[in-house]
Amino acid sequence: MSSDEAQQDAQPWSWDPSLYAGSAAFYAVGRAPYPAEIAEGLRAELALDGQSRLLDVGCGPGSLTLLLAPLFAEAIGVDADADVPAVAARLAAAAHVEHVSWRHLRGEDLPAGLPEIRVATLAQSFHWMDRPRVASALRGLIAPGGALVHVSATTHEGVPTEAALPHPQPPRDAIRRLVRQHLGDRRRAGRGVLAAGTPGGEDAVYRAAGFTGPHRVEIPGRVLERTAEEVAASVYSLSSSTPHLLGDRLPTFDAELRRLLDQASPSGRFSEEMASTTLHLWR
Template sequence: MSWTWDPTLYAGSAAHYVVGRVPYPPSVASALVNAVPLDGRQRLLDVGCGPGSLTLLLAPHVAEAIGVDADGDMLVEAARLGARLPNVRWVRLRAEELPADLPAVDVVTFAQSFHWMDRPRVAAAVRRMLRPGGALVHVGATTHEGIEPHGDLPFPRPPRESVARLVEGYLGPVRRAGQGVLPSGTGGGEDDVFRAAGFSGPSRFEVEGRVVERSVEEVASSVYSLSSSAPHLFGARVAAFDAELRALLVDASDEGRFSEQMRSITLSLWR
């Protein structure tokens, strides 16, 4: 049986997403300002915006930013974080509902979100929403955890393998996602999907990864920020899991601090 989306995919994860995901660095905005380019006159549509991680970073560089997401709790967090930005609005809908009643846009972004969607349908929809000369940006990133570091780190790395074993002990070996499972993960081949929808490109830009410092709370939240270990999946055992998770993290660092080398971020620009 193939996996189908359902509203519980990130149930309970929104607040953890804000704490547990490493923010996109300002250099992402700088790269897009130069590459798109953005000069404060554009309208941006961020599809699958979550708590506005990318939307709010780019909002100061456009006339209007619209973030859409299917998870209402994510949008609550987005609205809280963006309360002082008058040019941002949030719309709760699935990407498959686009264009809904939204206006034409100059830039469409997908940041760690496109893989959850009916990709051919969504790509075709946003293609029709783009004004002439508009651009689509696909952001390839991993913000919940780091990679093998390039050198020594100031603090220990989070014990990710031990955490994965702990999650598996509670939820089983098959990756969970909402009410279903994803034994093989989500699909790839985004380039083929965009080309089939009529986009040309891509032009690719790399934003170098950086070393970040993380607390026990941030690492714990990074676990809950994942669809495969969202809080609701643990049911009545969530408190027991949380106690074991935090004990594991405390034991892994005498100072309660961790370091992670984040991987580079790929910005793929399509026209």
């Protein structure tokens, strides 16, 4: 490691607008959909009757927002990526969901004049935020009797399995080696690096903000069929391998990625066993 790299690793990571720049459209294609059982689980646990308001913080292109929208009279998705509102709005229109709105907004800027909400959701997003600040803001936004739902999920890839599957599994290890070959061994994240990965310990953060719980609901994993295009998009949907990080190396990287996928499955079809999803319900 060079002295410049060591100095960069020693600096605490901070968010910048390039974190997911250019990834929104890839996210919509490359991330597996959240299981429908999430909506059924929350409907039962929170007695949702379509009469309240949802706020999805760090919503991305709205994968979770649109799944949960039928449980509410109004759904609001906010995200720090400037490209998200347009992509999410197109997906909402295609799904004929009209009672949802999208805002380019960081979680740290909440409450930002938003109205009181019944449920707030955070799915694959909280670790990028100033967590105490965001948790405190949400505590003030959630109506009495409402809930914050932290969704632990992995949607860009599945888990390796020795079970017989209809199609080959994506060559994830080879893809990771390819990313390291082009971007280096240190995990990239916007203009910085994540030498120690993203933070954990969410329970302590929520409790410090005044929430009680959590009550946990486990949603089993399932096997999905994925196309080569979806697998490629899943790579570009990650903060650590967004297209802008690759710069002028993108055409070469993409050609090598497509070659890996074609070698692994000439039919262009893959099977992937997705991990279980956990809902952490905080009151």
